[in-house]
Amino acid sequence: AQRVTQPEKLLSVFKGAPxxxxxxxxxxxSPELFWYVQYxxxxxxxxLRHISRESIKGFTADxxxxxxxxxxxxxxxxxxxxxxxxxxxxxxxxxxxKVTFGTGTKLQVIP
Amino acid sequence: xxxxxxxxxxxxxxxxxxxxxxxxxxxQVTMMFWYRQQPGQSLTLIATANQGSEATxxxxxxxxxxxxxxxxLTFSTLTVSNMSPEDSSIYLCSVGRLAxxxxxxxxxxxxxxxxx
Numbered sequence: 001a002q003r004v005t006q007p008e009k010l011l012s013v014f015k016g017a018p019x020x021x022x023x024x025x026x027x028x029x030s031p032e033l034f035w036y037v038q039y040x041x042x043x044x045x046x047x048l049r050h051i052s053r054e055s056i057k058g059f060t061a062d063x064x065x066x067x068x069x070x071x072x073x074x075x076x077x078x079x080x081x082x083x084x085x086x087x088x089x090x091x092x093x094x095x096x097x098k099v100t101f102g103t104g105t106k107l108q109v110i111p
Numbered sequence: 112x113x114x115x116x117x118x119x120x121x122x123x124x125x126x127x128x129x130x131x132x133x134x135x136x137x138x139q140v141t142m143m144f145w146y147r148q149q150p151g152q153s154l155t156l157i158a159t160a161n162q163g164s165e166a167t168x169x170x171x172x173x174x175x176x177x178x179x180x181x182x183x184l185t186f187s188t189l190t191v192s193n194m195s196p197e198d199s200s201i202y203l204c205s206v207g208r209l210a211x212x213x214x215x216x217x218x219x220x221x222x223x224x225x226x227x
Contacts, residue, residue, distance in 0.1 A: 044205075044218040049215065094167075097214070098159070099156070
């Protein structure tokens with residue numbers, strides 16, 4: 001079955017320190033992976049997706065099929081990065097497209 | 112992008128009653144999804160709602176408990192029927208503009224439901 005695992009419920013880092021939010025997935029097909037973010041009192045929104053190979057707000061994520069990982073990284077954390085981050089996997093099941101989310105990691109950037 | 116609104120934003124209900132949540136999108140979209148986010152947990156897909164066809168429910172969710180309507184390409188409703196305290200959750204509507212698993216989903220603000 002498709003699964004997304006985010007092992008850390010909470011990650012605390014100091015401002016200016018590097019950030020890595022871990023995400024591992026299990027899926028037998030070709031994965032489509034996303035990172036969604038939810039800032040305090042805001043709705044869930046897309047941060048980035050692997051197919052775009054983009055850097056958003058300094059964040060990058062590389063799909064490693066060998067390790068089945070899609071870790072989110074940023075070299076220097078900023079206070080405004082404090083938020084809830086969800087890794088997500090898009091896939092087809094029974095002819096329908098679906099998305100399964102990880103349990104989320106709360107990033108806390110300490111001033 | 113797509114702008115999505117949900118009504119109500121929150122509600123407190125008595126057990127045994129039903130609540131209908133509305134999801135309105137500012138443009139026509141192909142795919143609409145309903146999720147549940149229980150306290151401290153991740154998002155769980157309830158069903159996919161495509162216009163002109165029956166909603167497709169995920170394992171553990173049934174139409175009698177969560178009937179869904181999708182009358183047009185900009186609107187959908189989710190009803191939580193015969194509620195119990197275990198239904199207390201945030202219910203989220205999301206949309207995809209395109210068909211395809213690489214498509215971005217856009218989320219509504221959520222409806223926070225408390226069942227007493």
